[in-house]
Amino acid sequence: MNLSATHQEQLNNFWQYCLEHQYFNIGYPESADFDYSHLFKFLKFSLNNCGDWREPSNYALNSFDFERDVLNYFSELFHIDSEDSWGYVTNGGTEGNMFGCYIARELFPNSTLYYSKETHYSVAKIVKLLRMKSCLIETTATGEIDIDDLTTKIKLNQEKQPIIFANIGTTMSGAIDNIDEIQIRLKQIGIDRNDFYLHADAALSGMILPFVSSPQPFSFADGIDSISVSGHKMIGSPIPCGIVVARRKDVERISVDIDYISAKDQTISGSRNGHSVLMMWAAIQSKSASDWRHSIEHCLSLAQYAVERLQAENIPAWRNPNSVTVVFPRPSENVWRKFHLAISGNKAHLITMPHNKDTKKLDQLIDAIILDQTTLPQCSTYV
Ligand SMILES: Cc1ncc(COP(=O)(O)O)c(C=O)c1O
Structure with a gap:
């Protein structure tokens, strides 16, 4: 590929920027702990996984064999026989949620989708795109769906076949x-049981719960229909x-x-990314269950460390069980912008991911929050 000197320089500058910011992330759940360099050579090829990986496709350059391994792995992780399941490698959590909602709507075309106020913002969009009826449900102080409110609204609506969108780890x-x-x-x-559909949005925690000793119910064995x-x-x-994994039938x-x-x-998309399939395949082949357990234990203990350090300074930080997300009162704009923290209302969170090998980055943020605490909202009334 011929690039002018200016364009080459532009790329070089961006390369430096990426190197510098590679491990910036402590506010969003994106792990930077990966190395797929052995897959670089496949960028020579236009891999396209359009269609069903279980069937041969007329488009020869696909990575279907690898997608089959990935789906077998996740079927086992989510406790469903691979013969009874079907899923695929998506463009992200949102597409998987849309796929689950689409199946649900096809099963129950006149039903309402019930989802909590803490649900990821994309679900309101999915509901619009699929033209589904929807109903927003209250949450508890710690962010779980309020089941009293859920059942009251289902009864009020005289709903016969509700579609439940469950969060297996809310965003905030x-x-x-x-x-x-x-x-x-x-x-x-x-x-x-045959008259409701239960989709699990496990964007982050779908890769945590299978590896902890006391997971909350999250799998097909626990009653979900898709994840x-x-x-x-x-x-x-x-x-x-x-x-995304769903029931094959x-x-x-x-x-x-x-x-x-x-x-x-x-699938939702026609043409599908055959390279990301290779990456998911390499990720699961290169780490054993015990490697994942260690990595997740490490993230959970870092999260607990953050909670304890903040609480020791009377900052009411907390986290949910089996969660790497630490919630604390929203700091001043200087702090949340400097550390690229996600904020919502009067809350902010930090998320401990596998690239946080030690507490260095965490300590920098915690020190800044402590320094900033005089500007925090009413800590004593904050959940
Ligand atoms: C709970 C939850 N669901 C869905 C999504 C959307 O996932 P993606 O960004 O992979 O589309 C997110 C993203 O943060 C999320 O936190």
């Missing part, structure tokens, strides 16, 4: 909706991507045979 506080209790309460109000995880969050990837309802590609179309 890592809160995990209690899907056991949701199912018990649905049964109590006369809704049978979406981001690949660029806990796993880590230079390209945003994700994994449900996916078959949305599948259409397309003669143009001689394949089944059952």
Whole structure:
């Protein structure tokens, strides 16, 4: 590729910028702890995974064999037999959520989607795109869906076949909706198992809960119908991507045979990224379950360290069980901008990810928050 000296310089400058900021992130759940350099050579090829990786495709340059391994891995992780599941490598958590909602809407076309106020902003957009009826549910102080409010609204709406969008780790506080209790309460109000759909948005925690000793219910064995995880969050990837897994019999309802590609179309995107499939494959092949457990234990203990340091300074920081997200009162703009923290209302959070090998970056942020604390809102009333 011929680039002018100016353009070459522009790229070189950007390269320096990226090197400098590679490990900047402590406010968003993006791991920078990856090395896919052995895959660079595949950038020579236009890999395209359009269609269903279970079937041969007319487009020869695909990485379907690797996608099959990735989906087998995640089916096992989420406790569903791979023969009973179908999923694919997505462009990210949002696409996986849309896929789950799309299947649900096809199963129950006249139903309402119930989701909590702490749900990721993209779900309101998905509901619009799919033209679904939706109903917003209150949350508890720690960010879980308020199941009393959920059941009250389902009854008020005289909903026969609700679609429940459960957070398995909310964006702001890592809160995990209690899907056991949701199912018990649905049964109590006369809704049978075959008459609701339960999608799990496990963007970050989908790669945490399988590796902790006491996970909250999150899997197909616990009653979910589909699950979406981001690949660029806990796993880590230079390209945003994700994994979605659903029940195969449900996916078959949305599948259409397309003669143009001689394949089944059952994904949100047509052309799909074959390189990110290789990355997800390399990520799962290069780490054993015990490696993931260690990495996640490390992130959880860093999060606990942050909570304790902040609390020792009377800053009411907290985190949910099995969460690497530490919530604390929103600091001044200087601090949240300097450390690129995510803020929402009067809250901010930090997220401990595998690239935080030690407490150095965390301590810099905590020191700044402590220094800043005189400007914090009413700490004593803050949950
Ligand atoms: C809970 C939750 N769901 C969905 C998403 C969207 O995921 P993605 O950015 O991979 O599309 C996020 C992103 O932060 C999230 O936190």
